[in-house]
Amino acid sequence: EAGVVQSPRYKIIEKKQPVAFWCNPISGHNTLYWYRQNLGQGPELLIRYENEEAVDDSQLPKDRFSAERLKGVDSTLKIQPAELGDSAVYLCASKDSQETQYFGPGTRLLVL
Amino acid sequence: AQSVTQPDIHITVSEGASLELRCNYSYGATPYLFWYVQSPGQGLQLLLKYFSGDTLVQGIKGFEAEFKRSQSSFNLRKPSVHWSDAAEYFCAVGAGNYGQNFVFGPGTRLSVLP
Numbered sequence: 001e002a003g004v005v006q007s008p009r010y011k012i013i014e015k016k017q018p019v020a021f022w023c024n025p026i027s028g029h030n031t032l033y034w035y036r037q038n039l040g041q042g043p044e045l046l047i048r049y050e051n052e053e054a055v056d057d058s059q060l061p062k063d064r065f066s067a068e069r070l071k072g073v074d075s076t077l078k079i080q081p082a083e084l085g086d087s088a089v090y091l092c093a094s095k096d097s098q099e100t101q102y103f104g105p106g107t108r109l110l111v112l
Numbered sequence: 113a114q115s116v117t118q119p120d121i122h123i124t125v126s127e128g129a130s131l132e133l134r135c136n137y138s139y140g141a142t143p144y145l146f147w148y149v150q151s152p153g154q155g156l157q158l159l160l161k162y163f164s165g166d167t168l169v170q171g172i173k174g175f176e177a178e179f180k181r182s183q184s185s186f187n188l189r190k191p192s193v194h195w196s197d198a199a200e201y202f203c204a205v206g207a208g209n210y211g212q213n214f215v216f217g218p219g220t221r222l223s224v225l226p
Contacts, residue, residue, distance in 0.1 A: 043156070043202075044216070045214060056213070091155065100146075101214060
């Protein structure tokens with residue numbers, strides 16, 4: 001069984017530029033999460049989807065971040081415009097029926 | 113709101129020695145509890161989880177953890193550490209009706225001496 005797939009793995013951009021991250025969850029997993037992990041810290045939730053509905057986006061900085069999960073499968077997280085403080089690893093996870101989350105390898109973003 | 117603390121930022125042990133990583137949580141009810149491991153440049157891998165029942169749970173790679181309700185703790189243990197265990201370890205709490213509200217601790221970095 002394939003795991004959670006994320007792309008790109010690495011991204012370097014200049015501040016004020018837009019950037020997008022893509023996630024393909026494990027087949028059959030209805031719940032999808034986006035996390036941000038700063039260096040030396042644990043992941044912090046940005047948004048949670050149940051199928052195509054964003055049910056918890058309270059931690060998503062909505063002035064510059066947006067996300068979508070069309071058709072309840074793949075998801076895209078976008079930042080526009082990026083700021084220096086957005087440099088982090090962006091993790092995608094999907095949850096199975098046993099309430100366990102499985103994580104992708106992450107996208108490491110560096111904003112210059 | 114739930115929270116997780118991992119008191120030890122960095123632990124160093126010798127290969128073959130025993131290991132215990134501490135995790136304390138704050139939540140009004142019995143939460144779902146998890147331990148994940150993250151190797152450099154890798155995603156998080158689930159080591160073990162506790163939902164209910166036996167408070168001593170076994171995981172992969174020879175790890176185990178014990179849930180102690182009275183201490184609000186879920187400490188991770190391994191009797192004999194291998195050099196390949198060097199990594200970052202995260203404790204997480206899942207709360208809500210189905211454990212869907214996930215909160216991670218800050219992590220403990222494990223170094224293993226040869």
